Structure formats: C-alpha cells, structure tokens
Amino acid sequence: MKLEVHLEGLSGAQTRVVELQREGERYHITLDGQAVNADAIEIAPNTISVILDGQSFVIHATPSLDGKLKLQCGPHEFSAEIVDPRVWRGRKQGAPEVEGRQQIVAPMPGKVIRVLVEAGENVEAGQGLIVVEAMKMQNEIKSPKNGKVERLLVKEEQSVNAGDVLAWIE
C-alpha cells in the first residue's frame, strides 16, 4: 500500500511517501521511492516500534478529532495526515458544503446537556444539534451541512469522550 504522509512538527511540515508491502509477518518498506532498512511493528495497540538502520524508535499514535493522527516519539510530537492516493478525495475546492454522510463527533470530553434535534429531522448547515458541557463551558455542536439527522447516538445527561460519535447527518 502506497501512502502520502503529511507530517507536521515544531521543525516544520513535510510530505513523505511511504510504501508498505507485506512480506509474511513483516513489511518491506519504501520511503520516498527508496527502499529503507526498516523494521516496523505495532507492539501494543497504538504503540509502534520502528528500527531504522539499527536506530530504535517507539512511536505512540493517537487519532485526533480533525482526522489527523497525533504521533509522540519521546519528547517530540508530530501531527500526521495520511492520504491514500488511490482513494478519491472529493472536490476540495469550491465545494459549497461538505458532501455525503457526516459524522458529528464530540470535540472534547464532557456531558451532553441538551439535544436540540430529533432523529429524522431535517437540518440546515450551521444549525445547532447538540450542546456539550465541559469544565463549565457549553459548546453547541452545529450541523456541517443541510440534511437529515439519520441517527442520534447520545441522550441528554450522557457523558462523552473526545472523538465519540454523537450523530450522523445524511
């Protein structure tokens, strides 16, 4: 599988092309078109050990809310966006609004204090859907598009974690 990895850290942003080819239990790894002497394995959930030319690295991966992947390697942190060039990504430019079924996720851990819509209800882009309270601050989560509330996955008074799916908008 060939992937573009947009890596952003304190030292700047860069795009790397990583190709992983399964060879039995391991992967044959190509970086920016060059075969590298690397051995990568997920040793525990979200913990990846990489031995690159004999240098040992441990990277902790945490999916974040904006769809990016947060990477921690010792004291260094990166944010990665992974793109599979084979997957059609939609017309990013000039699209009047997001298309397709949208997941509404909690931006922070907290408690659902109000659900403003019902399942099956038609909503407009920007309309408030759910109010989540965290640390005494109320946050109204708005619909990203015109559409219909396909599913509501939370109730009032329910606690949610950052990244939990609250609703689907079709």
Next chain:
Amino acid sequence: MFKKILIANRGEIAVRILRACRELGIKNVAVFSEVDRTAPHVRLADEAYSIGPAASRESYLRIDKLMDVARRTGCNALHPGYGFLAENPALPRACSDAGITFIGPSAEAMEMMGAKTSGKQLARRAEVPTVPGTDEAIENPEEGQALARSMGYPILLKAIAGGGGKGMRVVPTDAEFASAWRDAASEALNAFNDPRLFLEKYLIGPRHIEVQIFADAHGRVVSLGERECSIQRRHQKVVEEAPSPVVTPELRKKMGDAAVRLARAGGYTNAGTVEFLVDADLNFYFLEVNTRLQVEHPVTEQVTGLDLVKLQIAIAAGHRLPFAWEAITPRGNAMEVRLYAEDPDNNFFPSPGKILSRHAPTGPGIRLDEGVYEGYTVPLEYDPLLSKLIAWGNSREETIARLRRALDEYTITGIRTNVSLFRRILTEPEFLRGEFHTKWLDELLARPSPPVTPPRPGTEDASAIAAALWHTARASSAANANRTNSAEPSRWKSEGRRQQLDRTP
C-alpha cells in the same frame, strides 16, 4: 489493631491507604460515587459501596453516608486521606459519636492548629517565628506607617476580609506607603465592603519548606525532616523534594524543634505538616499547619524508610513512637513530580478523558503512586491528579537523572498530561543548582519556551513509517469488517463513484 478500615477518599490516595491496609492484614472498605465505579480504588478494595452522585458534595463530602457505610460494614476506623473531609473537624466528631477511630488528630487540635489565625496565635505562644506583622486591623494609615518603618520595608498590606489578592499591596518603600494604603483600602471596600487593613513583612523570594511531624497519644512528638515545596504553579505544588537543597543540619534541627513545640502546644496527635516560609538569609517563619497526610508524603518515606500511612494507623490504634526516632536524619534524596491530566500548551486546562494506552516507568529508584490504568476514563468531576512519580538516589543529581529517565519511559495517550512541564523544569540550570523560590516557576513559564532540541536523525522518517503502518493496519481491518457486515454495496460509495464518472473535466 483495627479489624477493618473505611477509606473515605478516592484516586491515588485511596489506593495508597488500601495498600497499607493490605500489608497490615487489615480489611478495607472503599466508597465511590457514580462516576467512580471503574476507579482503581474500587477494584483493589475488599469491599466497596456506592455513596451517591458524581458531585462530591453529594458523595465524598457526605459524612452521614460515610458513617452509614462504616456502621453497616463494621469498620472500627476511618482514614480520610487528603482533600475532601480530611481537615473538617465535623468528621472526627461524627466518628467519635459513632464509636469509630478517626485516623488523624482530634477535632479540637484540628480547629486550633488548622485555622490560619488560631494557628498563628498558637505559634507565637510556642515561640515559633511568624512573619512579622499584625493580626488585627490597623486604625489609621499613620499608625500603619509607623509600624512599617519599625519593621523595615518591603511590607505587604492585606485586607482583613481579604482573599484572592484583592485589597493586597506590596509597599517597597516608605514614600509609597500613603498611596498604597489608599488603593488597598478602597479596593477592599469595593470587594468586601470592609476597608480595614493589616500589614505584614513582605518576604522577597521566599521558599516553601515544610516539616513532617508525628505525635503519638503518649506525649512523644518527632520530626521526620523537611520537604522542599517551592516549585509551585499558581500556589499549587508541582515538584517536591527531601531534603531541601538549602537546609543545613543546624537549620533542620531548629525547624524540627519549632514544629515539635507547636505540635505539643496544640495537643496534636498523628501525622501533621508544619509549613514555613524561608527567606534568603535562611530565617524561617510559620505559615500554617496541615492537619493530615500530605500529597507529597512519599518523598519523606523514601529518605526515612518509613511508611507514613502505616505509622498513622499504628498511632491511631494507640501504639507508641520509638524513642530513637527523635533523632532521625534523611538518607539520600527523593523527588516527586505530580502528573496531572492537563494541557501545558493550553494554559494547563484540565484534559480528562479515556486513557488509550499507558506505559509506566520502572527500574532502580522509581516509585509510581497512581490512580489510573490503561482504558480508564479520567472523570471530569475531580482533581485531575493522575499519578505521582517519585525518584530517589544517593544524591540530588542521581535523583534528577532517574526522574528524567523515568519521565522518558512514561507514556500515556488519549489525554494530555503535564509531562513536558517537568522535562523543562528538570533541565533548568537554576533548578539544578537548587536556586528557586515560590514564584520561580510562574516566572519561568512567563518567559518564552527555550528552543526545542532537534529530534535525533531518523525521528521524522520513523514517525512517517509508523503513521503509515498504523493507517494500513486500520484500513485493512476496516475493509474486512465492511466485507463481512454489509451484504449490499454502500449507497454512499456508489453515489461517489457516479459523481466521479459524471464529472466534466
């Protein structure tokens, strides 16, 4: 000795007390609020009982519910931990009414020593130095100015009804006294509807150093040495160590003796901490007494080899302190950092949530007292203290090196923690030289962060590979899940394909 102990707390301190009970062979009972059903102290306890909703005033602060659990389960003692009801005299009173031993001082000693003003009065009677100043309101500015001159500048004006820094002014010189008085009085009038002021000497760059004392019910009081707690962020201790880098054996003896005198004067029993401010000339001034076990007690345990919680239990059960402890001296050095679920890049905002993965440091000289585990959701209702990481070694240098090493091993994902704060503190030259005071950390954080050390070569490459591997593993499992779960093709996907085909170039 007690048969069964009720632990009236949660989090890492409840776990700490449970462990002491286990080691002593004492049965233990935990209590928990609705959101703490999955907390580690509940899993580790022999018995556990729900005491109500998440809000602590409806659960952990309800004396009636605690007493009810204690009676029902046949507990003959109660340990309050720290925080919650630990310094509320109503709890020891309720315990004695119910015939349960409270593991801590008496309600009377708590009242006399715990309250700021009565503690200060007691300190004066016991000839323990206090910050020079008045306790009572000063009649007029002229009287105040005369007092300030006799005391020497700088001085601090404070509102009698004060709090939160309102009505408070530092007066550096005599010339500024009159205007500072006017400002402070009018601010106090606006904030508290009470313009009365008092004054005390203003200490420049003081350290916060506290003395751990223990008193048994037979009249023996000992000091177990000091803890240096000057590294504070907005009055909240974040790094503690024992011994203090500035305390000499002579000063240790003087401070220990003063703390013991105070405890005797107050008729104190069990564990207590006498807090002092220490100025640049190593003069020490009484600040207040904490009538309970402290968060930072492990550093004293590491340099004395004593288990303070077991000691508290033994004293409450009427045991005597050994005579030899009157001359205890610390061995080596120990340091603790408080790991909180808070985001150092976002003004230390609490960051509760689910811990996705966690790797705890181990190895020589490392101790981790914690109240979390992998998969645990840190609740938003309570103090976000996750763990206390404690290191000890033969010297301060060795301890710091171990602590740095352990922080590198410690990883927790899913929530933000303040680990990076300690990485920074533990490399600051002033910290390493032991040159700091209670405002040092706030000043450090006000300065721009130092340039980040560049990652070692290959870090970015390895991270990119890790990201790709992570994605590949997830993508293939998602594809498998799709194949088995959806018999019919996704309408979303087919619509996407149709749009793509129809697209005009």
